Amino acid sequence: MTRPQQLLTPGPTAVPPEVLRALAEPVIHHRSPDFTEVFAVAQERLRAVFRTEREVLVLTCSGTGAFESAVVNLHSPGDRVLAVSQGEFGERWQKLASVFGCDVVPLTYGWGEAPRPDDLREALAESGAQTVFLVHSETSTGVVCDLEPLLAVCNEAGALSVVDAVSSLGAVPLETDAWGADVVVTGSQKALMTPPGLAFVAASERAWERAATASLPRFYWDWERQRVAQEKGSTPSTPATSLVVALVAALGLVLEGGLETAFARHRALGRACRAGIKAIGLELYSPDDDSAAVLTGALTPEGIDAVALRLALRDRHGITIAGGHGDLVSRLFRIGHIGHVGVEELAGALAAIEDELAASGADVEQGKAAPAAYEAFGTVVTA
Amino acid sequence: MTRPQQLLTPGPTAVPPEVLRALAEPVIHHRSPDFTEVFAVAQERLRAVFRTEREVLVLTCSGTGAFESAVVNLHSPGDRVLAVSQGEFGERWQKLASVFGCDVVPLTYGWGEAPRPDDLREALAESGAQTVFLVHSETSTGVVCDLEPLLAVCNEAGALSVVDAVSSLGAVPLETDAWGADVVVTGSQKALMTPPGLAFVAASERAWERAATASLPRFYWDWERQRVAQEKGSTPSTPATSLVVALVAALGLVLEGGLETAFARHRALGRACRAGIKAIGLELYSPDDDSAAVLTGALTPEGIDAVALRLALRDRHGITIAGGHGDLVSRLFRIGHIGHVGVEELAGALAAIEDELAASGADVEQGKAAPAAYEAFGTVVTA
Numbered sequence: 001m002t003r004p005q006q007l008l009t010p011g012p013t014a015v016p017p018e019v020l021r022a023l024a025e026p027v028i029h030h031r032s033p034d035f036t037e038v039f040a041v042a043q044e045r046l047r048a049v050f051r052t053e054r055e056v057l058v059l060t061c062s063g064t065g066a067f068e069s070a071v072v073n074l075h076s077p078g079d080r081v082l083a084v085s086q087g088e089f090g091e092r093w094q095k096l097a098s099v100f101g102c103d104v105v106p107l108t109y110g111w112g113e114a115p116r117p118d119d120l121r122e123a124l125a126e127s128g129a130q131t132v133f134l135v136h137s138e139t140s141t142g143v144v145c146d147l148e149p150l151l152a153v154c155n156e157a158g159a160l161s162v163v164d165a166v167s168s169l170g171a172v173p174l175e176t177d178a179w180g181a182d183v184v185v186t187g188s189q190k191a192l193m194t195p196p197g198l199a200f201v202a203a204s205e206r207a208w209e210r211a212a213t214a215s216l217p218r219f220y221w222d223w224e225r226q227r228v229a230q231e232k233g234s235t236p237s238t239p240a241t242s243l244v245v246a247l248v249a250a251l252g253l254v255l256e257g258g259l260e261t262a263f264a265r266h267r268a269l270g271r272a273c274r275a276g277i278k279a280i281g282l283e284l285y286s287p288d289d290d291s292a293a294v295l296t297g298a299l300t301p302e303g304i305d306a307v308a309l310r311l312a313l314r315d316r317h318g319i320t321i322a323g324g325h326g327d328l329v330s331r332l333f334r335i336g337h338i339g340h341v342g343v344e345e346l347a348g349a350l351a352a353i354e355d356e357l358a359a360s361g362a363d364v365e366q367g368k369a370a371p372a373a374y375e376a377f378g379t380v381v382t383a
Numbered sequence: 384m385t386r387p388q389q390l391l392t393p394g395p396t397a398v399p400p401e402v403l404r405a406l407a408e409p410v411i412h413h414r415s416p417d418f419t420e421v422f423a424v425a426q427e428r429l430r431a432v433f434r435t436e437r438e439v440l441v442l443t444c445s446g447t448g449a450f451e452s453a454v455v456n457l458h459s460p461g462d463r464v465l466a467v468s469q470g471e472f473g474e475r476w477q478k479l480a481s482v483f484g485c486d487v488v489p490l491t492y493g494w495g496e497a498p499r500p501d502d503l504r505e506a507l508a509e510s511g512a513q514t515v516f517l518v519h520s521e522t523s524t525g526v527v528c529d530l531e532p533l534l535a536v537c538n539e540a541g542a543l544s545v546v547d548a549v550s551s552l553g554a555v556p557l558e559t560d561a562w563g564a565d566v567v568v569t570g571s572q573k574a575l576m577t578p579p580g581l582a583f584v585a586a587s588e589r590a591w592e593r594a595a596t597a598s599l600p601r602f603y604w605d606w607e608r609q610r611v612a613q614e615k616g617s618t619p620s621t622p623a624t625s626l627v628v629a630l631v632a633a634l635g636l637v638l639e640g641g642l643e644t645a646f647a648r649h650r651a652l653g654r655a656c657r658a659g660i661k662a663i664g665l666e667l668y669s670p671d672d673d674s675a676a677v678l679t680g681a682l683t684p685e686g687i688d689a690v691a692l693r694l695a696l697r698d699r700h701g702i703t704i705a706g707g708h709g710d711l712v713s714r715l716f717r718i719g720h721i722g723h724v725g726v727e728e729l730a731g732a733l734a735a736i737e738d739e740l741a742a743s744g745a746d747v748e749q750g751k752a753a754p755a756a757y758e759a760f761g762t763v764v765t766a
Contacts, residue, residue, distance in 0.1 A: 005409055005417075012410045012624055023625065024407035026388055027395045027578050029703050033694075034388075060580050061444055064620035065603045096602045189621060195410050197443055197580045197623030219479045220448045237447035238572060240580030240623060241395055242406065311416075320412050 003318040008349050010139050010167055010295040010322060011190040013339020015250070019193060022249035023242055030241050036233030042244055043230075045251035049169060049192065049259065050184060050202045052176040057201040057226050060240045063166035063187035066199030067093060068100075069221035070162045070183050074131060074207060076215040077101035082129035082159070084120065084150075087111045088140035088325060089164055093133045100216055105129055111325075112141045112285065117149040124157040131160045137168035140325055142286025142297045142334065144172055151179045160207055166190060166199075170254055171266045171338045172293050182207045188243060191266070191294075191338040193250040197240045266293040268377050269337035269346060275376030276350035276369035280357065285324075285332055294338055297324070299331045301362045306333045309356055317352040343377040386701040391732050393522050393550055393678040393705060394573035396722020398633070402576060405632035406625055413624050419616030425627055426613075428634035432552060432575065432642065433567060433585045435559040440584040440609050443623045446549035446570035449582030451479060452604035453545045453566050457514060457590060459598040460484035465512035465542070467503065467533075470494045471523035471708060472547055476516045483599055488512055494708075495524045495668065500532040507540040514543045520551035523708055525669025525680045525717065527555055534562045543590055549573060549582075553637055554649045554721045555676050565590045571626060574649070574677075574721040576633040580623045649676040651760050652720035652729060658759030659733035659752035663740065668707075668715055677721055680707070682714045684745045689716045692739055700735040726760040 007014040015023075028034040039058075046056040059066050071093075075081070081102045083094040086109040098104045105127040109115060115134070124132065132154045137144045147163065154161040162183040165174055169184070170191035176184045182204040189196035203211070203223065211223055219225070220237070229236040254262060273296040277284055285297035300306045306324060310333055313319045324332025337346060350369035357364045390397040398406075411417040422441070429439040442449050454476075458464070464485045466477040469492040480487045488510040492498060498517070507515065515537045520527045530546065537544040545566040548557055552567070553574035559567045565587040572579035586594070586606065594606055602608070603620070612619040637645055656679040660667055668680035683689045689707060693716055696702045707715025720729060733752035740747045 005411075007410060007412060009412050012412055012621060015410050020407040020409070024403040026403070027390060027398050027572075028388075029390060029392050029395055029705070030579070031705070032697065032703055034697075034703075061448070061603065062620040062622070065444070068603045099602045100600045187621070189410075195623065195625035196413070196621045197626060217483045219482045220444065220451045237445040238395060238570070238579045239445070240578065240626070242578035243580060243623070243626075314415065314417075320415055320417075322412070322414070 005318045005320070006345055006349065007320050008335050008341060008345060009320055010334060010336035010338060011187070012196045013190055013193060013336060014341055015193055015195055016253055016340045018253065019246050019250045023195065023246040025242070025245055028241055028245070030234050030238050035241060038245055038248055039233055041248050042251070045248065045255060046200055048255055049251060050176045051174065051178065052202045054202045054204065055227060055230060057223060057230065058235060058239060058244065059199045059201065059226070060197060061199050062196060063164070063185060063199050064092065066185045066187070066201050067164060068096060069201060069218070069223065070185060071097050071100050071102065072216040072218040072221050073211045073223045074160060074162070074183070074214050075100065075102050078103055079131065080105060080127060080129045081131040081133060082107055082123055082127050083133040084115045084135070085109065086113050086115055086135065086141065086143055086145070087138035089138055090133070090135045093164065097133070112143060114143050114145045115150060117153050120150055120153045121157070124153065124159055129159060131162060133162050133164070135164045136174060137165070137172065137294045139167045139295065142292050142295045144168060144291045144294060147174065148179045151181050155180045160210060167294050167338065170262065173263055176202055188247055192247065193254065193339050194243060194247045197243045198247060266338060269293070269341065269343060270296060272343050272373040272377035273335055273337055273346050276346065276373035279368040279372035280350065280354055280364055295334050295336045297332055297334045300333065301357065304357060304360050304362050306331050309333060309353070309360070312356045313352055319349050319352055321349065343373060347373045388701045388703070389728055389732065390703050391718050391724060391728060392703055393717060393719035393721060394570070395579045396573055396576060396719060397724055398576055398578055399636055399723045401636065402629050402633045406578065406629040408625070408628055411624055411628070413617050413621050418624060421628055421631055422616055424631050425634070428631065428638060429583055431638055432634060433559045434557065434561065435585045437585045437587065438610060438613060440606060440613065441618060441622060441627065442582045442584065442609070443580060444582050445579060446547070446568060446582050447475065449568045449570070449584050450476060450547060452584060452601070452606065453568060454480050454483050454485065455599040455601040455604050456594040456606045457543060457545070457566070457597050458483065458485050461486055462514065463488060463510060463512045464514040464516060465490055465506055465510050466516040467498045467518070468492065469496050469498055469518065469524065469526055469528070470521035472521055473516070473518045476547065480516070495526060497526050497528045498533060500536050503533055503536045504540070507536065507542055512542060514545060516545050516547070518547040519557060520548070520555065520677045522550045522678065525675050525678045527551060527674045527677060530557065531562045534564050538563045543593060550677050550721065553645060556646055559585055571630055575630065576637065576722050577626060577630045580626045581630060649721060652676070652724065652726060653679060655726050655756040655760035656718055656720055656729050659729065659756035662751040662755035663733065663737055663747055678717050678719045680715055680717045683716065684740065687740060687743050687745050689714050692716060692736070692743070695739045696735055702732050702735055704732065726756060730756045
């Protein structure tokens, strides 16, 4: 008998059984009334989670592919972009835009920091950049930035904003239209509780106008080709139809209790996870406040290898969590609390971490983490 | 109760229940030993269907995306490519390469024709092109070209070949290594019996050498980034993990009886479909020989609208077939016989076509098509 497996990573995330059942429905053809019907519902639900009136482009790719589509649809060679970075993904977008010949002005924070509106205002004034890249939730560190004032600065300066909302959309508030975000990019495999393979882009009228004159070459990523096909109820080349069917089911679940409930649940899960980590006596790497609603990063005690801890959790407990990067690879581990996860799974994972740390000889008193998690979680209904 | 649905299109194709079950397994993380293990089996099976010793790149995109990856990894702006076209997809690759600044020399045949080695030799000598695009199975027309001698011409001339094998690989013979194809591109959703969302590229050493100096910008499509990640058992950005799990199951089924059996089955299915179409008294649009093993195209009788026929098949019989293009949209329909389809489904669809044509007032004697299909199919084991 195989052991039950739990996925507690910040994406791909665990997917509800209803979504897996929808995924396993017989394949439908992308140029058929069956798909057109499903696609229309997907559009309606995507607009609801994006909080936008715009058409949401549905691309078959990862979040990186969708971000690349924003770079090549919005720019001509030499265009100056201000790329704000506070971790792995911000650095990725800086590199990506450089590859395509953009004149990238970096505004780089230390990993774990959050970008500040005043710095952005100053960097925009100095650089005269016409585009700003922002990472809403930096999955490598757990930092979710305060996006609204950053977008206000972009709008004051008349710069287009491109928001990486891959691990934030559906987990924490993001008001695409109300906050004036020009381009918002996300993926299927995080808070939207769908397996990876689809990514989504919502672009403002201003962004579409820019795209009309931007000269970087594009074909697969071409937004205009995509829009024309979507108006006819499909996509320009064959989309991942089964994932679209699964997405419709997943977004139905995300929306059924209301987005505010989902946001409250993610905040409560973050509180529970942090309380458990602290009860074990571990140091938090992600912020110790309600902004850290997507994932919790923590450091192992000195001398305890985080890679070995993760493997032991997987091999002995069937629990998969995420690791760290660079210098922190041997100390950092990250627990995702987006997707199909409740406080029960978090409490169980924290108890397993206690068990493994104790087995590794760490000075840990067992039995503290789970009660602390439950207490911090409180009475929020997990739906 | 919903009506049973049958998908008889040349992709996406019907997927076996075992593959749908694998698709619905709980999601795994792409940077975990679980994925690395599955990915290694996927590699081994992909090499077997590609008939290659090369690493097969696994991209999350449609076939168009994978073809775009070949264009941008192999070329610098202004590079001359000879793009052979005999239908919709050949024309798409001509356009795509033009978008990326290649100097595209077209060798364009009429839709329904097959490219000839002598023409290719002459066009290569005249153009001095360093790359040749070939479409193995042109899904818009049903023409499967005789690829081996065309590849021999490319190799004589020292030109790199890029083969669109999206609807051919796994359906008809294609010996990537033995025939000296430099780049072979295919998708998950055709003869490989997996839902759409993954595409695959196998590149020769010569192609990798070209990629090392080709200057077109790429990031998501970058083969070298992909190869480095695949050597570590994953992909550079999050792949469609559930589709990779499904692919492993599907390729197991494709390979279990041996590829030669699969090829023989597709030829027999083509014979059965053509025999049925002719028994109804309809005109074939695709070739009337064993090369047409992927799909069968046929024309409705004068005055019978093919679009209405397809909708009636879908609405009244639950059978989805594909349509035609341009001038032929009101006459052409296409029946796919790749994927999880047997002679039983073809015979049933042909009988339904007879029924609908009779209902539309066409001069059709019912009861002829299915027996003709069974007779032509013969005794091939459908496995």
